Amino acid sequence: MASRQGQAAQTAPAIGFRDSDHAAAIGAKPARGEPAQKRRDAQRCRRAGQFARRLSTGRAQSSQKSHGKPPMTTLVFVECRPSVGLAPESLAAIAAAGAFQQPIHAVIVGHHLAALSQQTANLAGVERVYCLDDAEYATPLAEPIAELLTELAGDYSHLVAAATRFGKNVMPRVAARLDVEPVAGVSHIVNHNTFERPVYAGRAVETVQSEQKKQVITLAISAATPPMQASQPAEIVALPSPQTAHRALSRLLSPSSPVNTAATASATPSLTAAKVVVAGGGAFQHPDEFERYLTPLASALQAGLGASRPAVAQGCCGSECLVGQTGHSIAPDLYIAVGISGAYQHLAGIQAAKTVIAINSDAQAPIFANADYGLVMDMTAALPAINQQLISKSLQDNPINNN
Template sequence: MTSLVIAEHDNASIKGATLNTVTAAAACGGDVHVLVAGHNAGEAAKAAAAIAGVAKVIHADAAYLEHGLAENMAAQVLAIASNYSHILFPATASGKNIAPRVAAKLDVGQISDITKVDAADTFERPIYAGNAIATVQSMDATKVITVRTTGFDPAAATGGSASVETAEAVADSGKTTFVGSEIAKSDRPELTAAKVIVSGGRALGSSEKFDEVMTPLADKLGAALGASRAAVDAGYAPNDWQVGQTGKIVAPQLYIACGISGAIQHLAGMKDSKVIVAINKDPEAPIFSVADYGLEADLFVAVPELVKSL
């Protein structure tokens, strides 16, 4: 029984979500192999080989694999899928794009967003926006799984000494072409990897107030900025800051929610945070039910005072 983890990388280094997925793969039992498919991705393959618990790295290199287009990535996975009992992807935008294609071609059911491995064929995953946990058993010969990375500790990025095997890249599918990307650049930590997150809600009232009140607090704490869906929909914050079921799933060491009522949609994305601090003037706000520390106060007064104290 051997598991295959599909690495997320930038062709030079391995992304953090891969480390969590390796931990999930190890829990399935047997050896863990990692597929690094990219272009000039030798450094990423070396980084994957150094991950603790990885037995082998399979490196496929071709120009048309550089950007991880789903059609080509799925074909690359399928070329070696018969060697594995479990194929695991991080439950990121990329993983969710590739995994269903692989599952469909293998004619197996996909097991999505797992948070725990109970046995080699039994997994736990949240349903109903995290209000219930489903235990899923799969009888398929090959398990195709996406892993909610907040559910597993990351494997150590160093200490491993896996071998690197070169695999022949599959032919370009020709179905899609990478045209370009517009990547938001920020000096702040990436939201899903940040240890501290400061989030604002609709109560801030405008994008100007959002920036005026939330930015100084984030600067003081070296935190990433997040937002509720309501704040994003109202145009107070950019879309890539959204935390929640339809945004990003986060689990930082500290999550500070300012003016966020705590709708189920938002709670599903942040309730696994280690320490949750809520600032809201509504004593009935649902956010207080998950908060470790709650401050019933006007955020326009409380947050500036907090910044001064820091």
């Protein structure tokens, strides 16, 4: 892959956005969380933990055909989800891609896309929407979509997708086909070829300067404001379906897991897009406990479900719920951690959470040093009481359902 210069100019120190300098609040008192304080923490972390590397040029010229587009245009892959529509993470990616200050073309793939492609065309900054609407793509697979994006890549300077499970499956394949090194998990776009992303479990921020001929990027900017509505809708270009034999071959050669439509089609918001996330940890020994105590809380708050590694290992939920270094990095307004100790590998995934509430029976659990509010209590007592309160409030607010 690319040769690197200026790598790791400074060793990353063990500094996080939430650290033990700030005592935990045990009880309903905010320990910290002033926006200004957070900004200071973030700046301090960046100053102390920032280092840089450069991805060099010297790539073989791509054999991709030009599609006659201006040289500096961004191509964004937009995910569609059954019963959700356009993935909120993709909308955030379009908004964030505006930082390149160049036209954005979007690619949308799936089935029955008339409304969704129109919705994409109405987003500010989007000047063209490529739409591949085919029953074969109702459950999209990474390989054919990577192939499609590679064929479209032409003169696009930036190829972007949200750093979702699926986006992270597609974009490295695109990068490999284009013979460039992908820049994964970008949290901030500095300029057209300079990006920031968290490294060392979120303890440092790496600045990557890429001088490659194309930037293939996954954006982990779930907190970005969704794009505005455009005054004029973009043009929609229908893409012809690739030949069936070609698709079948692509599946046969390297089949990847189909998108977990069971999870994405559920009524709960997806973990990376949810404003509120309720997460369970090692305290949950069995899936039944998760179902009994945590799922009602998530439903009552219309929250996404998250988990630490032990909860995933116990089969309480799928790995798509994992939060942390090897799972998702999320930025909800509210994160409720139940029976989670606060290991740094887990905390790496919630650096950008605005408010953290921890429920843990151990007052010494490290999670309290990283929480804005804490409740020292056994979850088997705390959660039913909280759920009962939420249900009562819901019944009061909606008396018509009270029968």
